[in-house]
Amino acid sequence: MNTRPRHRPRILLHDPTLRDGHHAVGHQLDADQLRAYAIAANAAGVPVVEVGHGNGLGASSLQIGRARLDDATMLSTVREALTTSRMGAFMAPGWGTSDDLAAAVHHGADVVRIAAHCTEADVTERHLGVVRDLGAEAQGVLLMSHMTSAGELAEQCALMVKFGAQAVGIMDSAGHYLPDEVTKRVRAIAIAVDVPVIFHGHNNLGLAVANSLAAVDAGASILDATARGFGAGAGNTQLEVLVAVLERHGLETGIGLREILAAADVVANRLMTTPPSIDSIAVASGLAGVFSGFKRPVLETARAEGVDPVDLFLALGARQIVAGQEDMIGDVARQLKAVTR
Amino acid sequence: MNTRPRHRPRILLHDPTLRDGHHAVGHQLDADQLRAYAIAANAAGVPVVEVGHGNGLGASSLQIGRARLDDATMLSTVREALTTSRMGAFMAPGWGTSDDLAAAVHHGADVVRIAAHCTEADVTERHLGVVRDLGAEAQGVLLMSHMTSAGELAEQCALMVKFGAQAVGIMDSAGHYLPDEVTKRVRAIAIAVDVPVIFHGHNNLGLAVANSLAAVDAGASILDATARGFGAGAGNTQLEVLVAVLERHGLETGIGLREILAAADVVANRLMTTPPSIDSIAVASGLAGVFSGFKRPVLETARAEGVDPVDLFLALGARQIVAGQEDMIGDVARQLKAVTR
Structure with a gap:
């Protein structure tokens, strides 16, 4: 262990366990569950703990699915549990509005993600501006990013930076990518923008961890991952696995292995009904x-x-x-x- | 779909679902379960269906765990179910003997794997010779292969080829590899031998599929994978996922996607108690x-x-x-x- 360089590149892990995981349980997490995981993630040194309805701020509805708790209760419950981790929120314009953003920041969201379909970054302009004006960190993410080219994604990301995004990136919403496809896209984005690049993977083809590694090697510095992969269907990139893999890859996350394994056990034992699997x-x-x-x-x-x-x-x-x-x-x-x- | 080249490189998928999967259920599969999966795998066009106690021929014992069925019953049950797939058996010298090899071939094994610790290929000499003499295809695999260097693995594989192995390769018995480590090792082996190279992954770090892809790109042409990843702990490379990923990667397996998904459903519904997960x-x-x-x-x-x-x-x-x-x-x-x- 002493042969490692003392200063390794730092990767920021962004943890949407309490938002994407909601998809796996019909948005029914209660306050005790949110609190238990937030305390464990905070203790492990997770930089950002994102919380909310699976589809984000303002999305709780009869059509998409009603969450057990309203946005304000979810946000304030997690906020109280965090001492060093920052709190994240997510919004897709159409489901959420500017009022939802204001309420989220009021309840303590430090980082707010604005999401758009991969070719529609223009819809994020107003909301990225609102987040900046509210004094929170504004990030822009492109959904279903496999549906367009590396060049188009780079342009759309550059547009979001122009709108005020302080980090931008792509979501593999369908879990469709192979690693070389991620490499090509993330590299194009990293060249086009001067802010941190985000990658958010899903595990439908068993490649979420490998795709995250490919993203880092191509220039991403913010990776999304959830404890035990808690998320819809095949789930997200598995956070504690990614911590171990980045460690083996010579990259620093600032997250303690034993503590994040303990946080993952909280999800396994108290939050999820069945572990994600690739059916x-x-x-x-x-x-x-x-x-x-x-x-x-x-x-x-x-x-x-x-x-x-x-x-x-x-x-x-x-x-x-x-x-x-x-x-x-x-x-x-x-x-x-x-x-x- | 019509833009694909008509002749794509062919990868042989070797399926130890009914052998490695045994580790996940204390070696307790019964004849109906073996038959149901073998019929489904055969219908999907799986080239080799391997069967046996998790630790291979002759390993059923009080110390390691008694299998529900003896080797002869397992082999003849699967043999009867296969019309086009070949049948595989696995033996680690020490647990199994030459008599077990003779019995396995007598009961219809077409392909017999001889396994050794990664630095001990010399123990495979006699048994590889026995398999050749019996007229079956002899393959040699190195266990716990992360514990030694690419150069050493290449030498050990070359030794097994000298002993008569018709395919050789490495097992990631601990699920420890990152893709670039697989690339380095498989490439060294592929340069050192003139027989097909085998890669067998485990999913402890969520990288089994990605490591298999890295192995293929580095020169492997035989990949091991089990339906639903059925295997000990985090499980093996997931077969039906690998079929889909190789298809996306432009490689042909000869396996039908819908049929292998149906075979995986047989494992999920009839063979496994809980799906493998990375705890x-x-x-x-x-x-x-x-x-x-x-x-x-x-x-x-x-x-x-x-x-x-x-x-x-x-x-x-x-x-x-x-x-x-x-x-x-x-x-x-x-x-x-x-x-x-």
């Missing part, structure tokens, strides 16, 4: 590049129309369906049924 | 580079001596403990206890 649906949606959040409507439609959900995912992927186009699932299922008859 | 112990043993098979004795010793199992794994790793040295676990635990008092 057949997760493989099909990752391969197809379809947003993981489509799992439930796709399964329901497949059952109702009597088509194979794997076939339905692959057909939706071929049609480049994106979030917000849930109403097309039925049409595609019926076309599939007509063809396979 | 804190798996991370610690992967990081420490300790053989996954040590999990049970390490947990028991940690409890008995009142030390943290994560600390015990890391201490065992620092001492480079290998399989067969189980008796040292207690000593290391007591030293640890003395130090931390």
Whole structure:
């Protein structure tokens, strides 16, 4: 251990366990659960603990799913539990509004992420400005980023920096990337902007940790990861695994291994119902590049129309369906049924 | 899809679901379970279906764990279920003998793996010769391969080829590798031998799929993987995920995606009790580079001596403990206890 250089490059791990994990439990975490994990993450030295409804500020609704707690309660519960970790919030314009941003910062959010579909960075302009004006750190992230090119992502990220983003990056919302695809995209973004670059992985193809490593090697310095991979379907990049892997890779995170393993045990024992695993649906949606959040409507439609959900995912992927186009699932299922008859 | 080249490089997937998976269920699979999976794997076009006690031919014993079925019953059950897939068997000299090899081939094994610790290829000489004489395909694999250098592994593999091995390679028995470490080792082996190179991954650090991809890019053409990752602890490389990833990577496996997803569902629904997941112990043993098979004795010793199992794994790793040295676990635990008092 003494042969290591004393000053290793520092990677900032951003932890959306209490936001992305909400997708895995229908947004039903209670205050005791939020508090227990926030205390453990804070003790482990996690730099940013993000909390909220799975779809972010303002998203709790009958259509998307009602969270057990309102945004204010979630934020203030976690805020009270953190002594050194900063608190993060997430908002996708359309679900959330400027009022939600103001309330989040009022309740102690230090870092606020504004998310947009990978080609629609222009919708983040006003909200990134609001976050800056409120005095919080503003970050911009592009969803479903596999759907466009490295060059386009670099341009969209540069646009968000112009709008005031102090860190920008990409989400692999469908868990679709291979490592070399991440390398190409992150490298293009890192060249185009002079702020830290973010990578957020999902594990549908079992590559979330490897993709995060590829992102770091290509110039990313903020990696998102959740304890035990707590998140929808196949889950996110697994935080404690990433801590161990970055350590082996010679990079410093400032997070204690034993403490983050203990935090992961809190998630396993108190927050999650079943550990994330890569089932057949997760493989099909990752391969197809379809947003993981489509799992439930796709399964329901497949059952109702009597088509194979794997076939339905692959057909939706071929049609480049994106979030917000849930109403097309039925049409595609019926076309599939007509063809396979 | 029509833009793909028609002839893509072919990777042979070798499937030890019914052998490595046995570790996850105390070697208790019954004939109906073996048959159900073998039929599904055969239907998916899996090239080799390996079956047996988790530790291989002749290993069923009170000390290591008694299998529900004897070797002959396991082999003949799977043999009857396969019409196009070949059948594989595995033997580590010390647990198995030449008589076990003869029985395995008599019961229809087409491919027989002889395994040795990474620096002890010399123990495979006689058994590789026996397999060749019996008319089956002989393969040689090195266990705990992270414990030695690329150069040494290349020499040991070349030795096994001299002994008659028709394919050789390495197992990441502890799930310790990062992709660049696999690249270096597989490349050295591929340069040193003129037979197909094998890579067998485990998922302790969430990198089994990525390491398999690195192995292929470095010259491996036989990859081991199990359905749903069925295997001890964090499990093996997940077969159906690897099929999807290799497809995305432009490589042909001859395995049907829908059919292998169906085979994986057979494992999930009929063979496994809980899906493999990367728990804190798996991370610690992967990081420490300790053989996954040590999990049970390490947990028991940690409890008995009142030390943290994560600390015990890391201490065992620092001492480079290998399989067969189980008796040292207690000593290391007591030293640890003395130090931390």
